[in-house]
Amino acid sequence: MQKVFISFGYPICIISVLSASIFLLENGYTELEVLLFGAISSIFFTVIGEIFIPLFKDWRPSLKENFFPDASLFVLNYIVFQSQLLQIFLASIAMKFSGGGFDLWPSGLNIYVQLVFALIIAEFGLYWFHRGCHEIPFLWRFHRIHHNPKRLYWFNATRFHYVDVTLLQVCGIVPLLILGADAKIISLVTIFSTVHGFWQHVNAEQDQKILNYFFSGPELHRWHHNLKSEVANHNYGNNLIIWDHVFKTFYWPKHNNEQLRSVGVKGNFSNNIKSMTLDPFKG
Ligand SMILES: [Zn+2]
Numbered sequence: 001m002q003k004v005f006i007s008f009g010y011p012i013c014i015i016s017v018l019s020a021s022i023f024l025l026e027n028g029y030t031e032l033e034v035l036l037f038g039a040i041s042s043i044f045f046t047v048i049g050e051i052f053i054p055l056f057k058d059w060r061p062s063l064k065e066n067f068f069p070d071a072s073l074f075v076l077n078y079i080v081f082q083s084q085l086l087q088i089f090l091a092s093i094a095m096k097f098s099g100g101g102f103d104l105w106p107s108g109l110n111i112y113v114q115l116v117f118a119l120i121i122a123e124f125g126l127y128w129f130h131r132g133c134h135e136i137p138f139l140w141r142f143h144r145i146h147h148n149p150k151r152l153y154w155f156n157a158t159r160f161h162y163v164d165v166t167l168l169q170v171c172g173i174v175p176l177l178i179l180g181a182d183a184k185i186i187s188l189v190t191i192f193s194t195v196h197g198f199w200q201h202v203n204a205e206q207d208q209k210i211l212n213y214f215f216s217g218p219e220l221h222r223w224h225h226n227l228k229s230e231v232a233n234h235n236y237g238n239n240l241i242i243w244d245h246v247f248k249t250f251y252w253p254k255h256n257n258e259q260l261r262s263v264g265v266k267g268n269f270s271n272n273i274k275s276m277t278l279d280p281f282k283g
Pocket residue numbers: 130133134143146147224
């Protein structure tokens with residue numbers, strides 16, 4: 001059972017949750033309801049993995065350093081400030097500047113084929129914004145909050161500064177809007193990102209083999225959180241790893257050594273919600 005989880009838990013969970021999400025969206029459930037279903041399903045499986053087959057036992061989250069700061073950022077970003085609404089607002093402004101979009105989206109194709117196209121196209125915007133966060137000091141101030149923790153676990157997936165998570169999602173959505181993709185496709189990309197994000201940060205043994213050449217899963221993403229910036233400045237993919245191949249930032253040494261265990265950012269940073277939210281604006 002453990003071997004099945006290690007090799008196939010990630011693709012089975014993502015494919016089955018996405019298939020169920022397509023069914024639910026086509027049968028009248030709202031995007032928010034389906035998103036909640038996807039998030040809860042993904043959290044359930046990743047937490048099970050972390051309990052029974054943790055990769056590193058010392059990555060188990062501490063309440064004070066991990067869970068409470070992550071939960072407070074989650075409440076602030078997604079419940080109080082509703083980052084999803086700001087994303088839609090910013091995307092609609094971007095649409096005005098782009099002339100309202102083109103009617104180029106292949107909406108007659110099978111929904112799964114459309115989703116694959118959408119993930120590849122959205123990933124282009126996600127890749128370059130994420131890479132910009134690591135290469136442009138002003139953006140790094142906001143993105144550093146995601147990299148500060150010295151441990152990885154499922155809840156790192158939503159640990160972002162409000163500015164960072166909002167602009168990231170806008171950069172993913174805008175290319176789809178410009179091409180004329182409809183709301184259902186954009187919802188499915190958002191659901192995929194949510195379900196995938198919890199797996200991407202999971203502290204459970206994983207062995208995805210050939211899938212690591214296509215998806216930005218946990219085995220690759222752990223290196224992106226490495227303490228050494230020359231190692232961490234790779235694998236910028238959010239869902240797919242395709243653009244890292246194109247722009248030569250793919251990194252997979254295929255071993256889980258002690259260097260993998262060292263994640264975070266050099267220096268000490270506050271986990272206080274007020275500091276995390278306001279300090280990036282001060283420099
Ligand atoms: Zn990053």
